[in-house]
Amino acid sequence: MPESKQPLAVRIRASEKTRKPAEAFLATDEAVLARITDGIYRQPSSALRELVSNAYDADAREVIILTDAPRFSQISVRDDGNGLSPEVLEHLVTHIGGSLKRNEEGKDLLVTERDNENRSPGGRQLIGKLGIGLFSVAQFTRHFLIITKKKGDGYRTVADITLGSALGHQKSVSPEDGHREIKTGHARIWRERASDRDSQGTEIKLLDLLPRTRAELASNDLWAKVDFEKQEGEVTTVPPAWHIGRMKPKQAELLEVQPQLPWDDDDEPRGRFEKLVKAVRETAESTTDSVDLDILFDRYLQTLWTLSLCAPLEYLEGHPFDLTGGDEFVFYELENRERGQAKRLALAKGDTPRKALRLKTPERIPKDYFRVFMDGVELLRPVLFKDLPKTKTAVKNPILCIGHDTQNFAGKPLELSGGPLVFEAYLFWAPRIIPKQHQGVMLRVGNASGALFDRTFMGYQVSEQTRTRQITAEIFVRDGLDEAINIDRESFNYAHAHYQYLVKWLHSALRQLTNRHKEIGKGKRAEKLATAGQELQGKIDERLESALKERGVEDVPEVVLLDPPKQSEIRTLRRQGTIALRKDKVVPLSTAKHLTGAEAQRRELVEKKAVAIIQLLHGCGLLEKLPYEEQEKLIRDILEILLLES
Secondary structure (H helix, E strand, O other), X not given: OOHHHOOHHHHHHHHHHHOOOEEEEEEEEHHHHHHHHOOOOOOHHHHHHHHHHHHHHOOOOEEEEEOOOOOOOOEEEEEOOOOOOHHHHHHHHHXXXXXXXXOHHHHHOOOOEOOEOOEOOOOOEOOOOHHHHHHHHHHOOOEEEEEEEOOOOOEEEEEEEEOOOOOOOEEEEOOOOOOOEEEEEEEEEEEEEOOOOOOOEEEEEEEOOOHHHHHHHOXXXXXXXXXXXXXXXXXXXXXXXXXXXXXXXXXXXEEEEOOEOOOOOOOOHHHHHHHHHHHHHHHHHOOOOOOOHHHHEOHHHHHHHHHHHHOOOOEOOOOHHHOOEOOOOEEEEOOOOOOOOOEEOOOOEOOOHHHHHOOOOOOOOOOOOOEEEEOOEEEOEOOOOOOOOOOOOOOOOOEEEEEEEEEOOOOOOHHHHOOXXXXXXXXXEOOOOOOHHHOEEEEEEOXXXXXXXXXXXXXXXXXXXXXXXXXXXXXXXXXXXXXHEOOOXXXXXXXXXXXXXXXXXXXXXXXXXXXXXXXXXXXXXXXXXXXXXHHHXXXXXXXXXXXXXXXXXOOOOOEEEEOOOOHHHHHHHHHOOOEEEEHHHHOOOOOOOOOOHHHHHHHHHHHHHHXXXXXXXXXXXXXXXXXXXXXXXXXXXXXXXXXXOO
């Protein structure tokens, strides 16, 4: 068979002896390529997220990202995953967007588990699509290397890939099935002898980064704005508190602005990330405003933070399902009925919602772990639940509402329902959510997410602006929703049955949390009013006794205000020596239209002061000669004068 007609994988393997790279055009469906190369990925964190997801799906345990910050001459992403065989690489470059994951061919090429096409060879729930995810780098460079090796292989495979524009340097082909494909870009692939047969993994080197990518990561627009304002003499833009520094515009090897980072050079990788989060927490403690990462961090640190949110990582403070019962949190279990009411989840000290509700998220394979390092910083999921700043609101303790559901869409055709939907979720309320970017809901599939927190809570229409700014929520989809994820993995097909069901469930959950929050707040306010009333009564009693003692009176007269008054009861009390008066004749009528908690407290206060005035005047012998009706009128007149507003 002529060499040009041989399968690409055969030609790649032949390079072991010939030292001649195998060459091939990149091929994909026309629409897929146009979307990949012309803007579905908008941020640097998107490309990094996709490469990290591919490493996770390849059963990697560690991913190391090096960005050459703040120069950004090139970026590399290296993992210790299963690596790519020449056969997988052939499929990758000739079927961009035609992922081997979640199909039978993936099983044959050992990209997925043999018995489950939705799992990695090691049993992890798959996150992304190998083809599209890898070529997400098209937004940031047209030239990159794939250096990959499988365990036990005596050779590593190197692919040097150059991408063309979706609008130029194309070649159209019509395969036998008549489906139009576009060939754009070029790959040179060869094999090199490896000294360590037992090593494995893949490294993606992004070369010749596009100017706009380097400018974005270096925050050039922000620094340029600061420079312009300095020249104009009106500086209103404050540089970020934390940043990686700034290179001299025409001297790329020299720093013009020194880095300002919250960690020290000798800090361990995890310690660096902990200090980054600590900087956010301390900012929140020093201000009443929401902490905005767009102001606090430069674009590089924002990218680092965003990647830590999206990747399938451990939580910095532990998973919310593993928070323990005690004094700090109030736990509720959400109902799945549309008009359901959250039920109090009484947890003994040390118990967790996971144990009480038998929750499984995230599914962990025994002894499995996944860690990501970016420029010497270990990334962890920075969603915060503990020691959050307090406010003057009545409810001080955080509220954690937890739900789980399995929906089989019984009676609906598979093509309409999309199959089963299984998920677990939490809604976390706190007086202040930090940072601002964590307000909202995030959907996670396979313990990862392409989209950040949705501050609209998937289109929640109820006017709860203050309360929704105090909620962070995550929905962990254990089965389903895959087909509703758009090609960019950063948005969803809103019409899909799974997404629509989650919308209804979330909005019901928000109502349930709101009702419980209002209920707790009402109780706290009533408790506060009662406590305040008791304290005031004590102060009134103390002042009254002191005033009477100054006048030589030791016994405080007993006074009772009756409502509604009964003449026989009044006569009986008066015969027993009690000063009994009619409350409606003593206490002025309230002008308030509604009996709120505050109004009830005000009325009670007026009554207490009325009793104290009567006791003081009687103790001084100033009321004894007046008929009871005159006593009532006099006290009422005094109160009305005291209650007059200026």
